[in-house]
Amino acid sequence: MPTVCVIDYGAGNLHSAVRGLERAAPDASWRVAVSAEPSEVLAADRIVLPGVGAFASCAAGLRARPGLVDALVEATAERKLPFLGICVGMQLLADLGEEHGEVEGLGFVSGKVRALKADGLRLPHMGWNEVVPVADHPLLPPEGDAYFVHSFIFEATDESDIIAAADYGERFPAAVARENVAGAQFHPEKSGAYGQAFLKNFLEWRP
Amino acid sequence: MSLKTRLIPCLDVKDGRVVKGVNFVSLRDAGDPVEAAAAYAEAGADEICFLDITASHENRGTLLETVTHTAQEALCPLTVGGGVRSAEDVLALLRAGADKIAINSAAVRDPAVLTASALAAGSQAVVCAIDAKNVAPGRWEIFTHGGRKPTGIDAVQFAEEAERRGAGEILLTSMDRDGVKTGYDVELLKAVTSAVNIPVVASGGAGELHHLSEAVTVGGASAVLAASIFHFGTFTIEEAKKAMIADGVPMRRTW
Numbered sequence: 001m002p003t004v005c006v007i008d009y010g011a012g013n014l015h016s017a018v019r020g021l022e023r024a025a026p027d028a029s030w031r032v033a034v035s036a037e038p039s040e041v042l043a044a045d046r047i048v049l050p051g052v053g054a055f056a057s058c059a060a061g062l063r064a065r066p067g068l069v070d071a072l073v074e075a076t077a078e079r080k081l082p083f084l085g086i087c088v089g090m091q092l093l094a095d096l097g098e099e100h101g102e103v104e105g106l107g108f109v110s111g112k113v114r115a116l117k118a119d120g121l122r123l124p125h126m127g128w129n130e131v132v133p134v135a136d137h138p139l140l141p142p143e144g145d146a147y148f149v150h151s152f153i154f155e156a157t158d159e160s161d162i163i164a165a166a167d168y169g170e171r172f173p174a175a176v177a178r179e180n181v182a183g184a185q186f187h188p189e190k191s192g193a194y195g196q197a198f199l200k201n202f203l204e205w206r207p
Numbered sequence: 208m209s210l211k212t213r214l215i216p217c218l219d220v221k222d223g224r225v226v227k228g229v230n231f232v233s234l235r236d237a238g239d240p241v242e243a244a245a246a247y248a249e250a251g252a253d254e255i256c257f258l259d260i261t262a263s264h265e266n267r268g269t270l271l272e273t274v275t276h277t278a279q280e281a282l283c284p285l286t287v288g289g290g291v292r293s294a295e296d297v298l299a300l301l302r303a304g305a306d307k308i309a310i311n312s313a314a315v316r317d318p319a320v321l322t323a324s325a326l327a328a329g330s331q332a333v334v335c336a337i338d339a340k341n342v343a344p345g346r347w348e349i350f351t352h353g354g355r356k357p358t359g360i361d362a363v364q365f366a367e368e369a370e371r372r373g374a375g376e377i378l379l380t381s382m383d384r385d386g387v388k389t390g391y392d393v394e395l396l397k398a399v400t401s402a403v404n405i406p407v408v409a410s411g412g413a414g415e416l417h418h419l420s421e422a423v424t425v426g427g428a429s430a431v432l433a434a435s436i437f438h439f440g441t442f443t444i445e446e447a448k449k450a451m452i453a454d455g456v457p458m459r460r461t462w
Contacts, residue, residue, distance in 0.1 A: 013278070013301055013302055013303070013304050013305075015275055015278050015279055015303075015304040016278050016279065016304060016306075019278070019279040019280075020282070023282075052329060052331070052332070053328060053329035053331075053332075054329055121210075122404050122405055122406050122429060123404065123405065124330065124331050124375050124405070124406075125210065126331065126375070126376065126406050126429070127210050127211060127212075127213050127253065127406070127429065127430070128210070128211040128213065128253055128459040129209070129210045129211065130209075145211060145459045145460075147253075147283065147284055149284070149306070149331045150331070151330075151331075167209065168210055187284075189282070190282065190283055190284050190306065191282070191283075192248070192282045192283060192461065193282075195282065196282065
């Protein structure tokens, strides 16, 4: 029975992510667990880290759960479990966040999180925008629109970690992936058929 | 490649039921908000808005359950408004599954509720809903209690204050146009969209498809909200989007 663990660390609602994954599951044998317990995280086959709100409060929420960060490090670096961060969950993969002062991230994909330079455009970047693949990566559906809501972006140190881009005032990473760790700046669980295809790809991903 | 304009059907929900019937042939129960929202999402709605018009506050539990089920079924963002009084209300609705919460009268009574909500939930989740009436050429005033009670507050200045206090979006309803189907108040929209740098949702007045485009091309709106033109089956989401694309408005294609 394959299990996906959605990390519950107080960063917003998890219902949509859980339901999105359940819908995207290739068959009925899949289980979606919601937990912040290190033992449950390490017992899972795949991990999803959601996140809404500010980088600093999400990072603090992660660190407030005893043993959680260590479990995530072990799961991704040693056990090489497929890992997906969504929105602020993707931004937390970076080394550093600049929202509300400099705060350390998980450092799974090297980069920093900085404000979107949306010259003259309204912020937050809120709504449906085109996700353009920039690499041939198994997570990516063919081109389509996904739902974004954010004012900060993931600036990847290594360009080759960027697998998809979007445009809003500037071109920014819509999705990143390094080995078994991936992140989506958009919300696949809110992104209709495109998002469902992305989640299904994640569940079938063999990095 | 650009950000698309959002098309948002709005459902009035009372005690867990949609009060204006929704005209979908496929619905088993036109009063079930979960089914209606899922049908709209399936039809290509870019976001769903629930307006809770429940008279009593005791039925909040019903709304929370409805929000949870809707968020699970509709694969698009969900905005909930109506009777939201505090940052605690905002957090409860977000935990139930809403993505954004519209705050209306409570913000007019005390705009500090916007600050508190943005701090607690992030600006992206806080929508300031403004109901305005044209009171003089180029001047709009905020009214509460379904448009009966003037507040003396200038709508454009209040929108600026809402942005300063951390609201991530303005939901701007023209009370003069609401339900009249003569088009959005584009002058009001222009005044607010040029005063703030956060997205503005146009509401009140959509009767024809070209009204939707006007709110964007002339009024500067980032999204258009409509109720009756969709509920009564006058137009489908797809017809509306095709008409907007023909008018040069970037829309998400779902057909």
